[in-house]
Amino acid sequence: MTEPRTTYDGEPIAEDPPFGATVVVYRRVDAGIELLVLHRAHDGPDYEGDWAWTPPAGARKPGEELDACACRELKEETGLEIPIRPAPLAGDWPAYQAEAPADVTVVLDAEHDRFMWLEPAEALARCRPAIVADQIHAALRQIENAPVSQNIYDDPVFFAGYSRLRRSIEGLDGAAEWPTLRAMLPDMRGLRVVDLGCGMGWFCRWAREAGAAEVLGLDLSARMLEQARATTSDPAIAYEIADLANLDLPPGAFDLAYSSLAFHYVADGARLYQAAGRGLASGGRLVFSTEHPIYTAPTRPAWVTGEDGETIWPLNRYQMEGPRVTDWLAPGVIKHHRTLATTLNLVIGAGFVVDRIEEFRPSAEEVAAQATLAIELERPMFLLVSAHRH
Numbered sequence: 007m008t009e010p011r012t013t014y015d016g017e018p019i020a021e022d023p024p025f026g027a028t029v030v031v032y033r034r035v036d037a038g039i040e041l042l043v044l045h046r047a048h049d050g051p052d053y054e055g056d057w058a059w060t061p062p063a064g065a066r067k068p069g070e071e072l073d074a075c076a077c078r079e080l081k082e083e084t085g086l087e088i089p090i091r092p093a094p095l096a097g098d099w100p101a102y103q104a105e106a107p108a109d110v111t112v113v114l115d116a117e118h119d120r121f122m123w124l125e126p127a128e129a130l131a132r133c134r135p136a137i138v139a140d141q142i143h144a145a146l147r148q149i150e151n152a153p154v155s156q157n158i159y160d161d162p163v164f165f166a167g168y169s170r171l172r173r174s175i176e177g178l179d180g181a182a183e184w185p186t187l188r189a190m191l192p193d194m195r196g197l198r199v200v201d202l203g204c205g206m207g208w209f210c211r212w213a214r215e216a217g218a219a220e221v222l223g224l225d226l227s228a229r230m231l232e233q234a235r236a237t238t239s240d241p242a243i244a245y246e247i248a249d250l251a252n253l254d255l256p257p258g259a260f261d262l263a264y265s266s267l268a269f270h271y272v273a274d275g276a277r278l279y280q281a282a283g284r285g286l287a288s289g290g291r292l293v294f295s296t297e298h299p300i301y302t303a304p305t306r307p308a309w310v311t312g313e314d315g316e317t318i319w320p321l322n323r324y325q326m327e328g329p330r331v332t333d334w335l336a337p338g339v340i341k342h343h344r345t346l347a348t349t350l351n352l353v354i355g356a357g358f359v360v361d362r363i364e365e366f367r368p369s370a371e372e373v374a375a376q377a378t379l380a381i382e383l384e385r386p387m388f389l390l391v392s393a394h395r396h
């Protein structure tokens with residue numbers, strides 16, 4: 007006879023699935039919503055690895071209803087007795103979501119040593135492994151108007167600063183990396199194109215001029231899309247609000263998925279590339295730029311001057327993937343750092359064949375024409391990738 011399965015503190019666990027439940031608790035604040043995450047005390051206060059941070063969750067007891075299990079675990083771990091709703095996630099360990107009052111008091115059990123209320127992107131970055139992030143995504147999809155990602159482009163200060171950049175005023179011709187990226191694109195004639203993080207729509211309009219049959223521009227920012235719509239009259243271009251963290255394209259609906267400098271805002275890279283792949287027809291192309299990992303890695307991403315007066319990019323924390331908070335155009339901008347190997351392996355893992363990689367470097371002629379570009383020879387700022395689906 008086999009021993010019944012138990013939790014680490016000796017409580018019996020149901021022998022049949024589902025084996026437990028996670029309850030994604032959220033509260034509404036001025037900036038959107040915040041999720042409750044608990045730090046497990048079991049491996050010590052400094053442990054930050056798998057299962058260190060999770061929403062309230064726990065194992066189902068033999069014979070216990072799943073709803074009852076979710077309510078019991080929520081109460082035991084946090085003291086909260088609030089209504090829960092199941093989120094549509096199939097599997098052995100489903101998720102629920104529950105709204106807590108903004109001023110709610112959380113009372114932790116002995117299994118946890120602290121808790122935090124985090125905006126969804128931060129909670130997703132902190133909660134590992136991926137199965138926990140999947141549960142959070144499932145719950146978030148249900149929470150109306152709850153953005154998963156930070157929407158910094160709708161911040162008025164950030165938007166005003168971004169609108170003054172050359173690339174916002176001159177469009178593609180004002181983006182130093184555009185000639186390199188353009189050279190990685192297929193013949194656009196007749197293509198069905200989706201632009202992931204389309205911003206003000208410069209590429210959408212260019213794609214149509216280059217012969218694309220139809221273009222869909224997706225972006226999280228209402229302000230960016232307002233600008234895009236105001237400068238587009240072409241009925242074959244559509245713009246929609248969408249969070250790339252929840253990207254869900256109709257299967258096989260596009261021939262080209264393009265993205266310029268948006269992917270580093272998305273926490274879950276694996277999900278993103280998989281979702282882009284699903285939206286492409288067989289042989290479809292993925293062409294994107296993202297901030298280069300040498301650029302996103304450092305704690306303080308700013309030039310310093312060495313002892314001999316040389317310009318130095320202070321690269322650190324390269325192998326430590328995850329969110330980076332920087333003050334670019336506005337304080338508190340969240341980007342997500344992934345190493346070069348991780349990005350390429352995610353692309354490959356999503357079923358793509360990588361055709362070309364560029365680490366944007368201005369040519370001698372470009373530096374001669376625009377002296378401020380010379381510093382870009384010190385380190386790559388942008389990673390450019392072209393791939394196609396099997």
Ligand SMILES: C[S@@+](CC[C@H](N)C(=O)[O-])C[C@H]1O[C@@H](n2cnc3c(N)ncnc32)[C@H](O)[C@@H]1O
Binds near residue numbers: 202205250266271272
């Ligand atoms: C640097 S801008 C680039 C805009 C445009 N692709 C271009 O190259 O001109 C980044 C864009 O990504 C969008 N973005 C950031 N995070 C996003 C997300 N999670 N989902 C959708 N769009 C996002 C921003 O709103 C912004 O418009």
